[in-house]
Amino acid sequence: MRVTLDAVTVRFGSRAVLQDLTLELSEPRIGLIGANGSGKSTLARLLNGLVLPGEGTVRVDGLDTAEDARAIRKRVGFVFQNPDNQIVLPIVREDLAFGLKNTGVPRREIPERVERQLAHFGIAHLADRPSHALSGGEKQLVALAAVLVMRPELVVLDEPTTLLDLRNRNVIRAAVAALPQQAVVVTHDLDLLTGYDRVLVLDEGRVVHDGKPRIAVPWYVEHCS
Numbered sequence: 001m002r003v004t005l006d007a008v009t010v011r012f013g014s015r016a017v018l019q020d021l022t023l024e025l026s027e028p029r030i031g032l033i034g035a036n037g038s039g040k041s042t043l044a045r046l047l048n049g050l051v052l053p054g055e056g057t058v059r060v061d062g063l064d065t066a067e068d069a070r071a072i073r074k075r076v077g078f079v080f081q082n083p084d085n086q087i088v089l090p091i092v093r094e095d096l097a098f099g100l101k102n103t104g105v106p107r108r109e110i111p112e113r114v115e116r117q118l119a120h121f122g123i124a125h126l127a128d129r130p131s132h133a134l135s136g137g138e139k140q141l142v143a144l145a146a147v148l149v150m151r152p153e154l155v156v157l158d159e160p161t162t163l164l165d166l167r168n169r170n171v172i173r174a175a176v177a178a179l180p181q182q183a184v185v186v187t188h189d190l191d192l193l194t195g196y197d198r199v200l201v202l203d204e205g206r207v208v209h210d211g212k213p214r215i216a217v218p219w220y221v222e223h224c225s
């Protein structure tokens with residue numbers, strides 16, 4: 001998919017948290033890095049219309065997020081930083097089935113799709129567990145599974161590894177690397193970006209570096225830390 005930002009500014013109150021961004025995002029793996037408060041999550045949220053630009057336009061394959069948010073959300077999945085904001089139903093299996101039911105997937109196909117997605121992440125054993133009683137890392141895996149089961153064309157992940165131990169961080173890294181879909185990943189975990197096609201470094205709402213990870217990551221470490 002091709003996401004284009006044209007002269008986008010986002011303000012919260014009188015403060016511009018993204019300033020006059022013009023970008024085209026179409027590479028398979030894009031990382032967004034930058035200091036706390038630099039605007040990464042806000043940029044990620046623009047991509048599926050969770051945040052709308054105050055000025056300028058965001059288009060996803062030509063659809064304007066300010067006008068076609070519903071159609072865009074079907075195609076662009078968003079994995080929240082805090083999985084509690086995403087998991088809506090009390091039992092894991094039901095949570096994964098929820099979105100599928102809402103988008104009209106035939107009921108007989110739903111259980112198998114849910115099982116397959118959970119098994120893919122090695123979390124089939126969580127299917128009947130209450131979502132609220134999962135560990136932070138388990139919740140993060142369930143939240144990612146719940147987005148992927150919808151088969152979005154683009155997946156936006158906001159700090160997908162923050163709550164995870166080393167083993168599950170590797171599970172997520174491998175899962176993201178193996179995604180057939182395009183992915184945009186906000187992260188402070190710089191190792192996650194190995195092999196990515198493009199990394200954007202944000203600073204105070206502007207893109208201050210844009211390039212391959214082997215250049216962008218050392219640039220960030222040198223200039224922004």
Ligand SMILES: Nc1ncnc2c1ncn2[C@@H]1O[C@H](COP(=O)(O)OP(=O)(O)OP(=O)(O)O)[C@@H](O)[C@H]1O
Pocket residue numbers: 012013017034035036037038039040041042043
């Ligand atoms: N809904 C909101 N209302 C007011 N201010 C907001 C809102 N969302 C974000 N901000 C502010 O916008 C700025 C950018 O926030 P954003 O979450 O995009 O940064 P970030 O780079 O993702 O940070 P972090 O690494 O800490 O997650 C911050 O100063 C934040 O306080």
